[in-house]
Amino acid sequence: MKTLHYTLVDVFTNKPFGGNQLAVFKDDGTLPTELMQKIARELNLSETVFIRPSRNNTADKELRIFTPQIELPIAGHPTVGAAYVLGNEQINSLTQGENKVVFETGVGDITVQIYKDNNGISSVEMTQKTPEFGPVYEDIERVAELLSLSPDDIERNIPVQTVSTGVPFLFIPIRTLAAMEKIKLRTDIWEQSFRVDSNTEHIFTFTSETMNEASTVHSRMFAPAMGIAEDPATGNASGPLGAYLVEHSVVSSSKQTYHIRSEQGIEMGRPSFIDVTVTKRAEQYEQVKISGNCVTIGSGQLVIE
Structure with missing residues (x-):
């Protein structure tokens, strides 16, 4: 038996019960794709994200993002939410002002900025690909x-x-x-x-x-x-x-x-x-x-x- 822990966050809001719900799992990289998809279907949120060790030297972590039906190469609120959870649960490692994390995704590396002030994380900013x-x-x-x-x-x-x-x-x-x-x-x-x-x-x-x-x-x-x-x-x-x-x-x-x-x-x-x-x-x-x-x-x- 294996116990998987997740954090539930509301994304793009500063008030509970607003924004978009997201389940964030920290995975050691051993979960197979089929199981991650089943977990997303079980939780039935619009998206579920798995933070995994990066497979390349240019990113800090890999993201795998699933809706209840399909895996997505990239999505905004899971990327922002994953960065928030990483920063919030390691709050002492963040410095005042701007902090950077790079995620490996299905569309390449994506840079996310985590902004911290005296009250904690004030904003998370995601750079997207050229439209x-x-x-x-x-x-x-x-x-x-x-x-x-x-x-x-x-x-x-x-x-x-x-x-x-x-x-x-x-x-x-x-x-x-x-x-x-x-x-x-x-x-x-x-x-x-x-x-x-x-x-x-x-x-x-x-x-x-x-x-x-x-x-x-x-x-x-x-x-x-x-x-x-x-x-x-x-x-x-x-x-x-x-x-x-x-x-x-x-x-x-x-x-x-x-x-x-x-x-x-x-x-x-x-x-x-x-x-x-x-x-x-x-x-x-x-x-x-x-x-x-x-x-x-x-x-x-x-x-x-």
Whole structure:
């Protein structure tokens, strides 16, 4: 018998019971992939992460990230949450200000900054890969059907388009907050027209109308292909979201750096706030970062034969 211990954290929030839940396991590298997937299915959180010894000389640790149905090459809230747990449980080894950890992932090494002040960890910041802009989806009526909305609810001044920093998401701009609240994803339409293409199977909706004055956009994300009906906070989509907003001039800046805040999970009763920083010079995206905080909410153990 083997006992596996995990820490339960809420990610992209500074209050318990907000943000996105995450189970963080510290694994010695011996757990087989099939067992890690079963554990993620058993816990049934949007993601479960395993921190393992790195297999290369350029990273501090390896991350293996699982939804209830599939393993992901990279994901935002597990990466941020894993860094928080490493820092929080070894708090004395952190220095005031900025601390760096490098994770080996399915898309290469990812750098995470852990910021510490007198009260503990104040923020965790993840650097994402350079954004890649995919195809524009032209069938607005089908998009509206997918979301149980009218075509008039879809914003026409900017495109429905796929963007990725490791995992592609289809970004759908919505005109109003009222329409966002009415969204009901139709899985029959998704199966017929969206799941068939990796560029369109993960659905991210947003509007520039927000509930909080400090927010830039109000967001909702649906990923049935990952076993996630709706996600309360999606870090891996928030970097591409920031790049999309910059690319299509939804946000502005007097300099080359853009600061964006996405509020998400409010319809689910789990308010989340993800800060996105995008640096673009001329036509070149130099840096995309996401950041937020976490709260430790509990711990547990699994007994495995």
